[in-house]
Amino acid sequence: MKPFVFFNAENVRIQLDDRSYDIQIGQNLLQGLSGDGAVPAGTAALVVTNETVQPLYGSRLVVALKQRYPVVHTVTLPDGEEHKNWQTLNLIFDALLQHGCDRKTVLFALGGGVVGDMAGFAAASYMRGVPFVQVPTTLLAQVDSSVGGKTAINHPLGKNMIGAFYQPQLVVCDLATLDTLPVRELSAGLAEIIKYGPIADMDFMGWLEEHMDSLLARDRTALAHAVRRSCEIKAWVVGQDEREAGLRAILNFGHTFGHAIEAGMGYGAWLHGEGVGAGMVMAAELSHRLGLVDDAFVARLKVLVQRAGLPLRGAVLDAADNAGRYLELMRVDKKAEAGEIRFVLIDGPGRACVRAAPDALVREVIDACCA
């Protein structure tokens, strides 16, 4: 196995010219945040969190921030993907305006991917842009959604359809916050970690096969490595293609099928990472049927997905024409062009590509892969 390359012993750096920033990965980072020079200066801070995370970590963050900002406000959102909509986003704008927050107010997103996506979009849009810091408290957010500047809310007709590319000034991954993560969400985070193997680094996939039990037991050394390596790969990809003109789309491996499951089941029924888990198996199966990978590769991925506690099979979205419903939902995917679905496929282990596939073959895969 090749040695892993670390950009920095402490931080992973996202290189994006004047929008570059650090991802800090470590234990008990929340407490030390106020003394950290990387935290942006401002006239006030607004902590955006949700009703689950607020009682666990809200006061720990607020106490730290009070040492750095003249005032610290908190807005607590309802928890869950089904609330990732305009109404909930507007709670953040209401709070900012009611408190008279100006352009130098720093937003802190304390929570999982939903909180990060909404706080990020609010930061991008409030007065046309205020600084923000991601403090992800779920494994999924630490390895994926809080890194790379994608922010968005859902529309009833499609996931993440309304948003902005907007980079945080800092990402703080405190591994201690993973102690309280429900096991189902731990598995959902592992889906986004597993993803980095097939698309970019089969050595990392081997490491995951060796250390899956440690990760499930929340061994902090194993978690630190998995988070760091995931962020490194994501940093490398995003650094080359910030606005998803090309390469960056490979990070959506498993997401085209996964988003269809999430939207088709109603947001919140399946966790995002669960959709990605089953979606990766479907995308790998499609890659295999297109002759890009052998069946041993698909089998190996399925074992890892299953060991992570993730669903292996997609949901049935329509009893009468399940494949038709998947295709309908996938045609509004953001990667689609003129109604043609663009799939992220595995073009040989450790290498991804983006391409179309014949509807008939996609239907075969859906029929074969849904429960």
Add this chain to the structure above:
Amino acid sequence: MKPFVFFNAENVRIQLDDRSYDIQIGQNLLQGLSGDGAVPAGTAALVVTNETVQPLYGSRLVVALKQRYPVVHTVTLPDGEEHKNWQTLNLIFDALLQHGCDRKTVLFALGGGVVGDMAGFAAASYMRGVPFVQVPTTLLAQVDSSVGGKTAINHPLGKNMIGAFYQPQLVVCDLATLDTLPVRELSAGLAEIIKYGPIADMDFMGWLEEHMDSLLARDRTALAHAVRRSCEIKAWVVGQDEREAGLRAILNFGHTFGHAIEAGMGYGAWLHGEGVGAGMVMAAELSHRLGLVDDAFVARLKVLVQRAGLPLRGAVLDAADNAGRYLELMRVDKKAEAGEIRFVLIDGPGRACVRAAPDALVREVIDACCA
């Protein structure tokens, strides 16, 4: 009088690195749009317009665009500043998603500032960014809101509070569309044109004094010059400070008081340009009381504002404590910092500055300048 500097005989260029674009100014440009290489390519076009403009110019634009795009959709919004909110913005997202529009769909904003602001924010946010073209049909939009990349919607607690800096790929100012502009809106547009004199170019102010009658009579040669010179000055300012870190704020001369009038009266009661008209007089009066300009300058500006058909005096927003209400509304202005209002003032004719002023003096100005 100094000769006017033109960047280009046909177009005014906004220089913003890879976000640079042209402003075309001329007659009957809508008809020729399809053959224009500057119009971005795409899989489809969506024309965003309103119920007033659609019957006048909608089909003219759609016919032209059908020669360039495989499909052309239209979404018609209700007319008026009071509709510049999330509900109306969502009509654009609904149309985009219902038509299955992808990332290569080009949005065309056909209308005034409200249509441009909403279509621009929709373009900035739909799938995190699609290309868009401004086709302003009001004088105000041609000289101000369609140029410079500011997009936004209003919040009940403040104007333009939610938005993005997002540049169009092209701005098409067809002077022929000004023929149908109501006279009240013509005056509102003149407010933003007059603005460029005091802040940047007193020669232009002299030209306006000479040609105000021609402008009110909609003489196309005079209008072409006024639009071009306004866009040139705006291009120069925006090119140096795209995201309003400093200099760009001078374009908001008259807007701090004006926004308070608009918000205090309820959006739509006063036109934006009417608020700017009275607001410029108030800002000039404050400049005078701070010793920055003499009273002859204030008197000269008042004559020009009045000749343009604009209100000279601010509205009474609160019979009991009018100045207090103005101050309250101005403290949520985007230029405010930690509750301190930042005024754009005239620091000598043709030169603007941004600074704070004592509350007591501001109260005096409001008391002296409101009807």
